[in-house]
Amino acid sequence: MDILAFLRERAGAFRCPMCRRSLADCRLRQLDHDGSRYTVEVTCSHCELAFLVALELAAGDEAETVESGAEAEVEEVAEPISSDELLEVHRALDRLSGPLTALIRDRDGG
Numbered sequence: 600m601d602i603l604a605f606l607r608e609r610a611g612a613f614r615c616p617m618c619r620r621s622l623a624d625c626r627l628r629q630l631d632h633d634g635s636r637y638t639v640e641v642t643c644s645h646c647e648l649a650f651l652v653a654l655e656l657a658a659g660d661e662a663e664t665v666e667s668g669a670e671a672e673v674e675e676v677a678e679p680i681s682s683d684e685l686l687e688v689h690r691a692l693d694r695l696s697g698p699l700t701a702l703i704r705d706r707d708g709g
């Protein structure tokens with residue numbers, strides 16, 4: 600499963616939470632992959648806002664289940680994000696000196 604290609608195909612359907620422009624030509628970087636979980640950093644090519652998208656792909660059958668599972672998550676994340684939440688992310692990233700994956704694990708809470 601090429602998660603970046605998967606997201607790239609759909610990125611045009613989503614807008615940047617900051618500048619509201621299309622994410623069609625955003626930059627995608629896979630940060631973590633643990634089983635069916637992927638964490639991808641999305642960087643808006645217009646305003647350089649970077650945010651994390653967490654995807655959990657349904658296990659088992661690939662194509663269909665995988666697609667619907669991931670799509671649901673993407674839509675959830677792509678909902679307008681309040682500036683408070685963005686601030687939180689920036690603050691968390693600010694504090695973080697280690698790899699970003701540490702932040703993600705922390706958020707999962709076990």
Ligand SMILES: [Zn+2]
Binds near residue numbers: 618648
């Ligand atoms: Zn933007």
